[in-house]
Amino acid sequence: MVPFDIIFQGIAATFTVQNLFLLLLGLIVGVVVGILPGIGPAAGMVLVLPFSVGLQATSALVLMSGVYLASSYGGSVSAILVNTPGESASAATLLDGYPMTQRGRGAEALGISATAGCLGAVFGVLALAFTAPLLASLALRFGPAENCLLALFALSVISAIVKRNPIKGLISACIGLVLATVGADEVSNSIRFTFGLEALEDGVPFVQTMIGLFAISQVLTLSEQNQTISSVELAGSGFLTGFKTTFKHPLTLLRSFIIGLWIGALPAAGRSTASFMAYAEEIRAAKDKSQFGKGNPVGVIAAEMGNNACAMGDLIPTLSLGIPGSVGAAVFLGIMIIFGVIPGHKVFIEQGKTIYALFTAFFIESLLILALGLTYAKYFAKITLVRNDLIVPIILVFSLLGSYAIQNSFFDLLITAVFGALGYFMNKHGYSPVPLVLALVLGPMLEKNFQRALIMSDGSYSIFASSGISLVLVALTFFSLIYPYLSPLLKRWRIRSR
Amino acid sequence: MLIPKKFKEPVFLFNGFLLGAFIVMHHQASRFPERAQKFPKFVLGLGILTLTLWMVAYLFFPALLKFTEGQAEKEDEVAGNRSRYYWSWFCIAGSIVVGYLFGFMFVVPAAFLSYGLILGEKGKWVSLMTVMLAMTLCFYIVFYRTLHIPVLNGVFLNID
Numbered sequence: 308m309v310p311f312d313i314i315f316q317g318i319a320a321t322f323t324v325q326n327l328f329l330l331l332l333g334l335i336v337g338v339v340v341g342i343l344p345g346i347g348p349a350a351g352m353v354l355v356l357p358f359s360v361g362l363q364a365t366s367a368l369v370l371m372s373g374v375y376l377a378s379s380y381g382g383s384v385s386a387i388l389v390n391t392p393g394e395s396a397s398a399a400t401l402l403d404g405y406p407m408t409q410r411g412r413g414a415e416a417l418g419i420s421a422t423a424g425c426l427g428a429v430f431g432v433l434a435l436a437f438t439a440p441l442l443a444s445l446a447l448r449f450g451p452a453e454n455c456l457l458a459l460f461a462l463s464v465i466s467a468i469v470k471r472n473p474i475k476g477l478i479s480a481c482i483g484l485v486l487a488t489v490g491a492d493e494v495s496n497s498i499r500f501t502f503g504l505e506a507l508e509d510g511v512p513f514v515q516t517m518i519g520l521f522a523i524s525q526v527l528t529l530s531e532q533n534q535t536i537s538s539v540e541l542a543g544s545g546f547l548t549g550f551k552t553t554f555k556h557p558l559t560l561l562r563s564f565i566i567g568l569w570i571g572a573l574p575a576a577g578r579s580t581a582s583f584m585a586y587a588e589e590i591r592a593a594k595d596k597s598q599f600g601k602g603n604p605v606g607v608i609a610a611e612m613g614n615n616a617c618a619m620g621d622l623i624p625t626l627s628l629g630i631p632g633s634v635g636a637a638v639f640l641g642i643m644i645i646f647g648v649i650p651g652h653k654v655f656i657e658q659g660k661t662i663y664a665l666f667t668a669f670f671i672e673s674l675l676i677l678a679l680g681l682t683y684a685k686y687f688a689k690i691t692l693v694r695n696d697l698i699v700p701i702i703l704v705f706s707l708l709g710s711y712a713i714q715n716s717f718f719d720l721l722i723t724a725v726f727g728a729l730g731y732f733m734n735k736h737g738y739s740p741v742p743l744v745l746a747l748v749l750g751p752m753l754e755k756n757f758q759r760a761l762i763m764s765d766g767s768y769s770i771f772a773s774s775g776i777s778l779v780l781v782a783l784t785f786f787s788l789i790y791p792y793l794s795p796l797l798k799r800w801r802i803r804s805r
Numbered sequence: 806m807l808i809p810k811k812f813k814e815p816v817f818l819f820n821g822f823l824l825g826a827f828i829v830m831h832h833q834a835s836r837f838p839e840r841a842q843k844f845p846k847f848v849l850g851l852g853i854l855t856l857t858l859w860m861v862a863y864l865f866f867p868a869l870l871k872f873t874e875g876q877a878e879k880e881d882e883v884a885g886n887r888s889r890y891y892w893s894w895f896c897i898a899g900s901i902v903v904g905y906l907f908g909f910m911f912v913v914p915a916a917f918l919s920y921g922l923i924l925g926e927k928g929k930w931v932s933l934m935t936v937m938l939a940m941t942l943c944f945y946i947v948f949y950r951t952l953h954i955p956v957l958n959g960v961f962l963n964i965d
Contacts, residue, residue, distance in 0.1 A: 474855060474858070474859050474862075474870075477851075477855045478820065478823065478852070478855055478856060478859070481827075481848060481849075481851055481852035481855060482823070482852075484848040484851075484852075485827070485830065485845070485848055485849060485852060488844060488845040488848065492837075492840075492841040494840060494841070495838050495840045495841040497837055497838050497841040499834070499837055499841060499845060500830060500833070500834075500845070523897070526893065526897065527890060527893050527894070530889055530890065530892075530893035530896075530920075530924055531886050531887075531889050531890050531893070532886075694926060694929070694932075695924075696920050696921060696924055696925035696926055696929070696933065697932065697933065697936055699893075699920055699924075700913075700916040700917045700920045700921075700937075701936070701940065703896075703897065703900065703916050703920075704900075704912055704913050704916050704917075704940065704944075707900070707901070707904070707909075707912055708909065708912075708944075708948070708954075708956075711904075711909050711954075712948075712954050715954070715955050715958070717901070717904070717905050720901050720904070720905075721901075724897060724898070724901065727897070732815070732819065736815060736816050736819070750848075753844075754844040757844060758840055758843075758844070
């Protein structure tokens, strides 16, 4: 149990003029880097790192916390308004967020995003502060077999996403899984499918791929249409409508929060997995599934809640065990170590003041994001009314910068261009890029844990059914795969029997 | 020789290309160490099976595909202008080449000028030039001077 005086010292440390200024600065930088396609929390924090030199650990982490949390909101703004996820975790938000914008409900979608994001982060940080040790110990029970089955379960949600077009969905997922095998195999370290290109030895770069699939393909689509993204003037009252809409779906909020927090607490399963899983869960739970992907507010609520709860959940194993829950959390972990905050079970006592100052900063930032979303987001919404010949080059240069800035490599720009062409083709011809992205995220986790599990069991597949958790995951995966196809049959059977 | 229309469809060509690539990669995977080849072979095998099934259905049982895909394709078809699409690629590729030669910062004017000249609205140059100059300045101050991203590092011009 952490002594109360440490907690109060941490809370008080946040409320200094310097730290409040840094908090606000981090928040603004976070929203901006979030809006820029490809520059997610990880790259954003690295870009801000030079500014933190000379700061105390508490101040530096308060600054970083702003970038870490606000980039998620910024990513959703660009996903909703210009169909370009600022970061991979916002890809699920655009599935319903952008169609809402096309229907002139962009302001409402932004309001939903800010409210659900705020709720996810507020409850997430409370969970992080009060239950971190408990959740971390539970996540530790997951061995390679369980992690492999978890990835398989997450992949099985593709079945619900591509229900209308299963073959093309499966092809898209296969492309993603094949791309996930490119580069050095993590277990045997052998190089695969690089075709002699050294740049591919670390695998197909994820952010560059995402920028291509979503941003460049969007540039091409917008160029073709020669009009503004939304021709409807956004109503100012839409933001408050979004605020109210969010609270009309308490079950969605609860389900997505649990999924987001849990996925976050599991090492290596990142925010994109959480937002897609929360989104897929809502499709599964909905009576009318046909409205998803066409501007259903529930889709935005689920994705945002899952994403933001996961951002906090990611920090549970990061702070408690030193195991980052995502790429963003990995960078956060590195920065913590630079400033002498060494994660582990002792961190809450030895660095308690800094840790609780961090939690307080997250809490304040969540509320500020809500305020920002409900007031200034309308200015972001104006982006959709800007002429295409102005907005397209802006999206293009920031997308290319996002791809270039990570490694300062022009080869990355080529990768982005190739995936831009692929994304455009897939959108045009009915291949959903979502299974590709999901498979690309989950593929390495699936393979690595599959190999490790088999090494542990001397090649016996029985390890995948050796624990209660494994059996539950196998059952869930099987159910998830067949349910989308079984449910219409069951419905018909019920109607006939009546 | 006349090639049937069926074989010229973009989806058929794309899936055919994928099938060929997957077969070659499956063959290549056999050369990897045993542990490193299991997963890629499984995934590629799954892909080959799916694509083969699609090919068979496309060539011999098209009604089956129409049943599963027809509706989705109709909805996803967006009316667009092909020439604008090709010119857009020209602008993207041109901007990347300019950036490669003179440094990334030159992507900004290249992108704005190419889009403005080729795809932009006539008579709206003032706003275009204003945004272009503002963006270039923003790149210089924020990303070059402040964040030290080497955006002035090209083949012909290397200031970093």
